[in-house]
Amino acid sequence: MVRYEHPPISAVSARDVFQALSDPIRLEIVRRLARRGAQNCAELSDARPRSTMSHHFKVLRDAGVVRTLAQGTEHINSLRGDELESRFPGIVAMILDENEERPKADAAALVR
Template sequence: MSPSRTYEHPDTDDITIHRVLFALSEPLRLNMVRMLAERGEVDSIELGPDLPRSTLTHHTSLLRESGVVFVRAEGRKCMIRLRTDDLETRFPGLVDTVLAGHGEDDA
């Protein structure tokens, strides 16, 4: 049996505002974050079922590397969730504010 995949994540103290804002600046990633905020942990494929696998991997990797999400392997699945507590510790209210503003843009 092959070893389980592992993913590197920045420590809470290493999450920076410019990386988080960059990650949230792209509409596709922002929609992914909105879905995670609403649904909790999901299989990453649910974040973009119509996207090419390489595109999905690129965007979820960027979200992970910026500290916005936590990714873990579960068998063949790649489970992903928002790092709500860590983001709230570093930047209180940021994700809620960005998501609220994104909703206004859609109206």
């Protein structure tokens, strides 16, 4: 039985969370978990190699963002949403970022 380590939420640092969420694939994983709830690794992998995804899940786990639970042969991932939100209020909304501008072409606009 694979036993995953998950840091207690109090030990999770902002830095680790920022770092975990700075990768586009990981951010997408987390957004899906936030929107559609727990999913196994395969469901979240699109066409990417398993070893790649396994690495990303590990980064997310170690950062305290995601919890992985082995259920028979599949491992289901879930966002540690309530815990994260109590540790860093607002973080879940930021992850979802509903207000994100699309397309971001005009990011080039000059200000000052």
